[in-house]
Amino acid sequence: MRSMMVAVVLVLALVVGGCGDEPDALQRDVDAIAALGTTGVQARFVDAATGADRSRATGRTDTNAAEQVSTEGYFRIGSLTKTMVATVVLQLVGEGRLTLDDTVQQWIPDVVHGNGNDGSVITVRQLLQHTSGIHESPPEMTTADDYYRLRYQVRDPRETVASAMRHAPDFAPGAGWSYSNTGYVLSGMIIEQVTDRPWHDEVRTRILEPLGLRDTHWPGTTPTLPTPHAHGYQQFEADGPLIDVTELVDADASVGHISTTADVGAFYRNLLGGKLLRPEELAQMRTTVPVDGVTGMVWPGASYGLGLFSVPLTCGGTYWMHNGGQTGFLTNAGVTDDGSRSAVVSLSATLAVGEDVARSRGFAQLRAVNELVDHALCEK
Structure with a gap:
């Protein structure tokens, strides 16, 4: 090996x-x-002010083949979907169809309850900002055997929420910060209650179609990726083998979409450039709270708004970003405060973090990704 x-x-x-x-x-x-051992990497930098559009790649699409990674390849964007979901919620706020202070109970009654969980005191804002206190259930796929057993499993959002409800909250709503995929699953359910349409249809008609993002898709129960794409590999344990995990059904409102570096960058530039939200709602999105734990270790000085991280730039100021880690793929998208510059990097292998997080190859991988984004956005 x-x-x-x-x-x-x-x-x-x-x-x-x-x-x-x-x-x-x-x-x-x-x-x-x-x-560091990443099988494939592609990155794209765009400066809308100058017209610069540079893409670079390295590695192979498959460890058993010679085909090289394409800069136009598709990948699973993971939690970058959260920014899209938050954008739809804030558009609905701007239309007066709900408010950020509405409670979960108002829109989806009797779903968040038990073991100290109470949907009547958790707000929409807290779901989007990871301040709800809802406990994040442990990941289901922690071994290769888990992957082979669960890769085609279709997850019902209510089952995901019910799993989280088996645990007591991590803290009272609004009293702390803890990353919660379940909070975004609930946000997707609220979108559906407000609009009477699937959350991903709202993403498509409100974001993807108006911006012409034709290479961004919600895969539903389809486990495969469009062509071209690199195979995704997961290292489940430190020093363990890389397992091909390309085929996967995992498309809820916390991780749902497939895209390209070009489309992802265009989405974030338009969002921060004010093309998707009114100034009032964009200001709400950019109102942040500090992060902590491992997240704070990976992005020192970061804070979280509504579906967006704010991260200090080494050249001064801040940039807005989201990270997307989904089995076999890791993506970072960063954009300058005015939306003029974007940097997107996608990895087709995720390395293990292990118990000693700061010394792991997975941690080194994350920091190297952050350095790429920072260097690109700070470029003179």
């Missing part, structure tokens, strides 16, 4: 989209992520 990993790293030296013999800064950062 060790010799196989050495061979993979050597193959990763083959670069797609480089600039002559001397790679540019974006290519160097892509290569640095690959050198």
Whole structure:
């Protein structure tokens, strides 16, 4: 296994989209992520003010084939979906169809209850900001056997919520911060109650179609990815093998969509550029609270708004971003405060974090991704 990993790293030296013999800064950062053992990486930087649009990639689409990673490849965006869901909720707020202070109980009665959970005191804002206190259930896929057993399982949102309700809250609503996928599953359910339509249809008609994002899709129960795409690999345990986890059914309102670096960047530039929300709702989205725990370790100084992180730039100021980790894929999207510049990087392998988080390859992978985004947005 060790010799196989050495061979993979050597193959990763083959670069797609480089600039002559001397790679540019974006290519160097892509290569640095690959050198950690990531099978494939693609990244795109866009500066709308200058018209710059640069994409770089490295690695192979499949460890058993020679095809190189495409800069136009599709991937699972994971939690970047949360920003889309938050945007739809805030559009509904702007239309007067609900408020951020509405409670969960008002829209979906008798769903959040038991073991100290109480939907009558949890607000829509708290769901979107991860301040509801709802306990995050442990991930189901922690081993390769789990993946093979569960990869085609269709998850009912109410079952996801019921699983979380088996635990007491982590804290009283509004009294802390803790990342909660369940909070966004509930947000999707609220969208459906307000609009009488599936949450992903609202994302499509309110965001994807108006912006012309034709390469962004909600896959539903389809486990495969469109072509072209790289295979996704998951390292379930430190120093363990990379398992091909490309096929997966996992499309709820916390992680749902498939996209490309071009579409993802366009979404975030338009959002921060004021094209999707009125100033009042965009200001609410950008009103943040501090994060803590492992999240604070990965993004020092970060805070969280409604579906968006605010992260300090090394060159001064802040940028807005979201990370999306979904079995086999890892994505970061960052955009400047005015929406003019975006940097998106997608990895087709996620490395294990392990018990010693700060010393793990998975942690190093996350930090290298952050450095790419920071370097690109700070570029003179």
